[in-house]
Amino acid sequence: MNHEITGKAKGGKALAEKMTDEQKHEKAMKMVEAKRTKREMPRATHKGELKIGDTSISCAVLSNGDRVLVERSVALVLGRKGGGAYWKKKKEELAPILPEFVSANYLKPYISRELEEKLLAPISYIGLDGEVYKGINANVLPEVCDVWITALKDGALKDTQKETAEKAYILFKGFAIIGITALVDEATGYQDEREKDALAKILEMFVASELQPYLKTFPPEYYKGLFRLYGYEYPPKDKRPQWRPAYFGRITNNVIYSRLAPEILPELKKAASKAEKKGKLHQWLSSDIGHPKLREHLASIVSLLKISKTKEEFYNHVDVAHPKFNENYTLDLEED
Known part of the structure; x- marks a missing residue:
């Protein structure tokens, strides 16, 4: 039985009949490329x-x-x-x-x-x-x-x-x-359905085995926010431009490295202690995974600094938004 072609199929047949062999070949190649691209897409x-x-x-x-x-x-x-x-x-x-x-x-x-x-x-x-x-x-x-x-x-x-x-x-x-x-x-x-060792794999991806080139990772907004909450003038006067209170390092360990990935802080400290030339902790993060994740985390922390009116409010925001991995202790962040 012969079936009459109607609708889009009829229009497509008429268009195909008007196309040259070169145009048909070009169209076919585009369809092949489109299918290939689609096959390579994640699902x-x-x-x-x-x-x-x-x-x-x-x-x-x-x-x-x-x-x-x-x-x-x-x-x-x-x-x-x-x-x-x-x-x-x-x-x-x-x-x-x-x-x-x-x-x-x-x-x-x-x-x-x-x-x-x-x-x-x-x-x-x-x-x-x-x-x-x-x-x-x-x-x-x-x-x-x-x-x-x-x-x-x-x-x-x-x-x-x-x-x-x-x-x-x-x-x-x-x-x-x-x-x-x-x-x-x-x-x-x-x-x-997450794998039981998913967190361990995250740790493996984060920590690099070799020292990474020094990168200026922490934005000025991060320290500007801390200076404001702790009552310091920013930028600091009568001090070198890069000056900051020593206990800011403990704050950074708390709000950044303790919450970046499971067990990341002790691993970074271990890598730093073994190095002949001391450097910043983030230098031991991998460039492909660790540093991008650190920058993403910093962007979130900076945003929390901006919306916080007090130190207490800031730490409450951090604890809720970025809870520590398997840690139940708190750090004394006040100046000694």
Whole structure:
């Protein structure tokens, strides 16, 4: 029985008949390349909705272990629905452009080069339904929130834009209840399938066996925040530019290294004690995993410093947002 071709199939057949052999070959090659690219994309193994208060963000855990948030979902939660001009520019621009939730010109002064690079390279992956999605690494969202919070603090936003900053602050406070990675794992059910030695593997990735070249890792904002909370003038007068109280080192051990990865602080101290030439603890972090994670953690700590009015409030925020790994003791952080 002969079946009449109708609809899109009929239109496709008519178009194919008009194409030259060269055009058909080019189209076939593009289809092969598209299929190859899709095959190489990571696939979602778990998906869910990340609920914080009355907000919800679509999220997934990928086959390579990445935790991602659907890019469009983030924009909707922040109330940044890109208008026609944005989508026209996104379609016409050959180079990638920033997501709609940070694309405004008034936000540019608050977006670091590192954050810009992350946002310009979204993660493409195959969802459980077989469709292609674009997402951002879950760890990037607190940095995005900080952009809006800082812009609001500096008075760079109009009344119509302040609502987004307020939503960003709500999200940021939500992250202070529980770490973003653990929250995504819980929303997707992935926490039940994590390997028992997952934390040990994190430690293995973090600590490098050889000394890394010295990098200026700690931003001025970190020490500026500590100086403010402890009542010191910043930058310090009548002292060398790099001066800071000796007990700030104990504070850094507490809020940074004790919370970066399981058992990371004693391992770093062990590596430092064996070295002939002493250096900063972060010099023994691996460049591919350790330093990027340290910078992400520092960005979060700096944000907590900015929103804290007292030392006590700051440490409460840190304890909630970044609890120590398997440690129940507290450090005396006051000056001797």
